[in-house]
Amino acid sequence: NMEFLETLSSQAAIAIENARLYRETEERSRQLGTLVELGQQISRGLNFTSVLDSIVEAAATLFGGDATFRLLEGEHLVMVAATPGARGRMNRERVRVGVPLSGLVAETGEPMFSSDLENDARMLPELRSALWRGQSISTLIVPVRLGERIVGTLGVYREKGYEFGQEALFLANTLADQAAIAVENSRLHEEARRSRDFFQSVVDDNADAIIVTDKERRVVCWNAAAENMYGYTESEAFGRSLVEMIVPEDQQNEWNIRYKEQISELLFQGKVHRPEEVRRRKDGSLLSVDVVVSPVKNENGEIVAFCSFTKDLTSRKLEEEMLIEAKVAAEKANMAKSEFLSNVTHELRSPLNSVIGFSDLLLQKTQDEQVLRFLPRIRDAGKYLACLIDDLRDMDRIESAKMKLERSDVDFNDLIESLIESWSTNLHEGFSIEFDLDPGCGIISCDPVRIRQVLYNLLDNAIKYSNEPGKISVRAQNKITEIWVSVQDQGLGLEPGERDIIFDRFQQIKKGASRASGGMGIGLYLVRQFLTMHDGHIWVDSEPGQGSTFTFALPREKKQEIITSSPNEVVVRTDVEEPWAGCTLLVVDDLEMFHLYASMLMASAKEILSAYNGEEGVEMARRFRPDIILMDMRMPILNGYEAIARIKKDPTMKDIPIIAVTAQAMEEDKDLCFQAGAESYATKPIDRKFLTQEVRRLLKDSR
Numbered sequence: 001n002m003e004f005l006e007t008l009s010s011q012a013a014i015a016i017e018n019a020r021l022y023r024e025t026e027e028r029s030r031q032l033g034t035l036v037e038l039g040q041q042i043s044r045g046l047n048f049t050s051v052l053d054s055i056v057e058a059a060a061t062l063f064g065g066d067a068t069f070r071l072l073e074g075e076h077l078v079m080v081a082a083t084p085g086a087r088g089r090m091n092r093e094r095v096r097v098g099v100p101l102s103g104l105v106a107e108t109g110e111p112m113f114s115s116d117l118e119n120d121a122r123m124l125p126e127l128r129s130a131l132w133r134g135q136s137i138s139t140l141i142v143p144v145r146l147g148e149r150i151v152g153t154l155g156v157y158r159e160k161g162y163e164f165g166q167e168a169l170f171l172a173n174t175l176a177d178q179a180a181i182a183v184e185n186s187r188l189h190e191e192a193r194r195s196r197d198f199f200q201s202v203v204d205d206n207a208d209a210i211i212v213t214d215k216e217r218r219v220v221c222w223n224a225a226a227e228n229m230y231g232y233t234e235s236e237a238f239g240r241s242l243v244e245m246i247v248p249e250d251q252q253n254e255w256n257i258r259y260k261e262q263i264s265e266l267l268f269q270g271k272v273h274r275p276e277e278v279r280r281r282k283d284g285s286l287l288s289v290d291v292v293v294s295p296v297k298n299e300n301g302e303i304v305a306f307c308s309f310t311k312d313l314t315s316r317k318l319e320e321e322m323l324i325e326a327k328v329a330a331e332k333a334n335m336a337k338s339e340f341l342s343n344v345t346h347e348l349r350s351p352l353n354s355v356i357g358f359s360d361l362l363l364q365k366t367q368d369e370q371v372l373r374f375l376p377r378i379r380d381a382g383k384y385l386a387c388l389i390d391d392l393r394d395m396d397r398i399e400s401a402k403m404k405l406e407r408s409d410v411d412f413n414d415l416i417e418s419l420i421e422s423w424s425t426n427l428h429e430g431f432s433i434e435f436d437l438d439p440g441c442g443i444i445s446c447d448p449v450r451i452r453q454v455l456y457n458l459l460d461n462a463i464k465y466s467n468e469p470g471k472i473s474v475r476a477q478n479k480i481t482e483i484w485v486s487v488q489d490q491g492l493g494l495e496p497g498e499r500d501i502i503f504d505r506f507q508q509i510k511k512g513a514s515r516a517s518g519g520m521g522i523g524l525y526l527v528r529q530f531l532t533m534h535d536g537h538i539w540v541d542s543e544p545g546q547g548s549t550f551t552f553a554l555p556r557e558k559k560q561e562i563i564t565s566s567p568n569e570v571v572v573r574t575d576v577e578e579p580w581a582g583c584t585l586l587v588v589d590d591l592e593m594f595h596l597y598a599s600m601l602m603a604s605a606k607e608i609l610s611a612y613n614g615e616e617g618v619e620m621a622r623r624f625r626p627d628i629i630l631m632d633m634r635m636p637i638l639n640g641y642e643a644i645a646r647i648k649k650d651p652t653m654k655d656i657p658i659i660a661v662t663a664q665a666m667e668e669d670k671d672l673c674f675q676a677g678a679e680s681y682a683t684k685p686i687d688r689k690f691l692t693q694e695v696r697r698l699l700k701d702s703r
Contacts, residue, residue, distance in 0.1 A: 048186035052081035055154070055179050060085075062171055065158040069144075069179060070095065070102055072152050077102050086157060101141050102153045109150055111142040111172070113164050138162035142172045144179045151183050209289075209310040212296065217242045220305065229289075229312055231282030246279045248286065276313065288313040334400055341396050345389050349663030350591055352389075353684040355382035357597040360688055386685050391522050394453075395505065398529045402668065405447040405533055412441040412483060416476055419452050423459055430469025433459075440478030444556060450530045451554075457523040458487040458550050465548070466491035479553070482536075486551040494542040503528045503538070527552070579696035580605045584624065588617035588643065589632040589661070598630065601688065614638025618646050621653050628698060633662035633673065641676040648677035657698035661686070 052069050059067035066086035070077035077095045079087075098107045100122045105112050114120045115138045137157050144152040154176045158164075164172075203210050203223040209230070212221035222237040230237075230246055237245065247255050274291040281287060289310050296305035359379035366372060397403040416437060424433050455474075462472045470490035477484045494502065505525040531538050535555050542548035581604040587595055588611040595610045602608060609624055611617040615638045621629060629647070633640035640660060647653045660673035663684040673681045680694045 048182065048189075049081070051182040051186075052179065055175055055182065056081045056083050056086075059154065059156050059172070059175050062175070063140075063156045063158060063168065065156060065162075067157070068155045070106075070153045070155070071183070072097070072106055072150060077106055077153060080152075101139065102155060105141045105143050105153050106150055109143050109145070111140065111169060114139050115161055115163055118160075138164065140164040140168055140172055142169070142176045144176045144183065146180050146184055151180065154179055206309075209312075210307065211242065211310065212305055212307045213242050214305050215303065217306070219245075221307075226310070229281075229287070229310065230279070246281075248278060248280045251278065279310075288317055337396070341392060345393055345663060347663070348389055349386070349684040350594075352382050352386050353663070353686055354593040354597060355379075356386065356685040357601065357688070361597070361600045382685065391526060394526055395522050398526070403529075403533065405450065407445050407447055409443050409445050410448050412444045412446075413437040413439070413476060415448055415451060416455065416474065416485070419455055420459075420474060423456060428463055428469065431463060431466075431472060432470075433472045433474065435474040435476075437476045438478045441476050441483050442478070444483060444554060446534055446554060447530075450533070454527045454530050454552065455485065455487070457527050458552075461523065461550070462487055462489035462491065462548075465489070470547075480556075482553045482555055484551055484553050486549050488547065488549040490547045493544045493546045493548055494540065495544055499540055499542060502540070578602075578604045579692060579699055580628070582606050583627040583699065585609065586611065586617065586620055586624065586626040586629045588612075588614065588620075588629065588635070588640070590635045591632075594632070594661075597686075601691075614640060614643030617643050621647055621656060622650065625653070626656060628695060629656055629658045630661050631658050631678070633660060633664060633669070641672060644673075644676040644678055657701070659691075659694060659698070 056067040056069050060083045066083045068079055068083075068086050069081040071080045072078075075097050077097065079093050095103050097103045100120070101112045101114060101117070104122070112122075114122075117123065117137050117139050137160055139155055139157050141153050141155040143150050144154055154172060156164075156168075156172060203221065206223060206225055209226035209228075210221065210223045211219060211226050213219055218239055219237045219242055220239075222232070222234045226237070227233055232245065243252055243255055272291075272293045274293075277289050277291050278286055279289050290313055291308055291310050293306055293308045295303045296307055298304050356379055359375050359382065362371065363375050363379070366375070394403065416435070420433060420435055427433065459472065459474075466489060472490075473486075473488040475486045475488075477486075503524050506521040528538055531552050531554070536553050538550065538552040540548055540550050580602045583605050584607045585598070585602060585605050586609040587598045589595060590612050595608075599608050609620055609626060611620045613635045617629070617631060617640075618638070620626075631640045631644055635643075640662070644658055644660065647656065647658065654677075657679045658677065659680040659682055660676070660678035661682050661684065662669060662673070670681050679698055682691055682694065
């Protein structure tokens with residue numbers, strides 16, 4: 001019996017051990033199944049919250065208790081998942097890093113056990129009751145790692161006194177690893193979502209059409225701008241051949257040939273730019289586009305798709321056409337303005353010629369004191385109006401880029417001195433002028449007519465902007481690379497704001513004598529333009545009530561030799577007689593007043609012949625062979641240009657010198673006169689001194 005009992009006892013022990021092993025196997029199988037199912041959930045890509053809920057539920061199942069998952073956010077651990085039992089009894093959602101126990105795990109990276117959390121010496125007194133609502137428990141907390149970085153903690157909880165062993169630690173670490181995978185997947189998923197959303201927003205919000213095609217040129221991406229541009233919706237375009245859809249049929253063969261060239265370009269240059277291509281919309285209409293194509297490559301550097309950025313050029317084309325039309329209209333308007341100005345100056349100069357010319361003649365011939373008192377005012381008013389006309393003409397020529405400088409080498413001091421001498425003869429009563437000219441100024445290359453005009457305008461302004469008579473000072477200085485000329489007055493002076501605008505056209509200061517003095521406000525504008533054409537510049541120093549000093553600078557191209565005349569040199573004039581005395585003159589003009597003026601001016605001539613159109617002029621020149629001809633350019637029947645050309649073609653008349661006389665004073669008018677064959681050119685109103693010099697020169701040359 002004892003042997004039987006021993007045998008039975010041995011068999012019972014074996015059965016008990018087998019039962020224990022079976023339960024352990026069952027438990028391990030259950031644990032493994034739970035872990036496998038959890039891994040499958042994570043791999044299926046469930047959302048972050050669902051995966052974390054599954055992890056804490058799996059932990060609760062495996063350990064037969066409750067579980068929490070805390071995620072590290074800055075300096076705190078935030079509870080993001082918990083079983084219902086744990087969430088219902090947990091007081092704190094956020095735990096600071098370093099605070100026991102979860103905070104210590106996050107800080108040290110080491111797991112922590114406690115079989116009696118409330119009485120654990122590591123717990124702070126104020127946290128013991130708060131952590132588990134006064135119910136002491138056992139806990140195991142492990143860190144959740146991504147590589148070397150801690151991203152959170154996983155805690156499991158059992159009843160007080162429960163001892164967590166190494167097997168529990170292994171299971172908890174396994175679950176923590178799963179949680180780490182879930183955190184990383186969530187981060188990658190969020191980054192991918194943000195990247196996808198960003199790409200989609202860039203594509204959808206872009207004003208240009210963005211089209212992505214595969215290597216067979218089938219559409220795989222078609223943004224909203226492409227829909228608007230071509231008329232196809234994304235669903236209509238997706239998967240279709242891009243060529244068949246938007247390339248005109250007559251260009252498709254050529255496009256397919258160019259496609260192979262495009263592949264080579266993409267390989268070597270990285271992109272292809274087609275600055276202007278024709279595309280077809282869904283409704284069949286055509287549009288011009290600018291296309292840039294870039295390759296889409298895989299990780300091996302192989303081209304797998306093409307991305308094209310297309311800009312609709314329709315608006316730009318329309319704008320270009322509008323700009324061209326506006327440019328043509330502006331040019332026509334400018335031509336009309338120039339033609340109008342030319343006609344106006346012609347119509348004004350002709351009567352001004354009579355006003356100024358007859359005033360000069362009457363001043364020479366009359367002795368009546370009352371007449372002598374009024375005639376200079378008439379003449380000066382006529383000259384003032386002629387100057388205004390010249391200024392308008394010059395402004396138009398500058399703005400239409402027709403103004404050309406006629407440079408020559410001149411003695412600069414002689415130029416200034418002669419101008420001051422002629423200008424001072426009409427100096428207003430009470431004003432005086434002094435000048436200081438540096439002998440070092442020497443010879444300079446400039447257009448003397450324009451420089452005289454610059455200085456004349458500055459001197460006129462010195463008078464115009466003075467309330468009372470005073471002294472005007474002119475000074476020329478040699479500055480090695482430049483010549484400086486200053487005109488100083490004792491007038492009203494300028495406010496700071498006025499100094500900035502007086503060189504703009506149609507600008508005048510609105511105070512003092514300037515308002516009574518008139519003018520159009522273009523004198524200083526022309527001064528600056530003339531100096532700019534000489535590569536020079538001008539500035540003003542002025543204070544209110546202290547007068548102004550205008551200074552302009554002209555560049556010197558090279559060091560010039562100073563020329564001085566001998567103090568013993570004497571100029572003897574031998575030709576004091578009027579050059580037309582004893583000569584036969586032919587005057588060709590359709591205005592009777594000019595014939596009357598010429599007969600009075602040239603009364604010492606042997607004979608003055610008159611013709612009133614170009615045909616009469618040619619005939620009279622052939623019959624009488626005059627010594628010199630004054631030919632107007634605008635006449636009925638035959639104009640002056642054609643009349644001069646006929647005379648110069650006739651061998652019997654070609655040597656007769658001709659002075660072209662015209663009220664059209666544009667530079668191109670002067671060129672046309674010389675091209676026709678005229679030997680000289682004079683504008684109305686006639687400058688008597690200039691006309692006398694030219695007649696003397698031409699008659700001397702012809703003899």
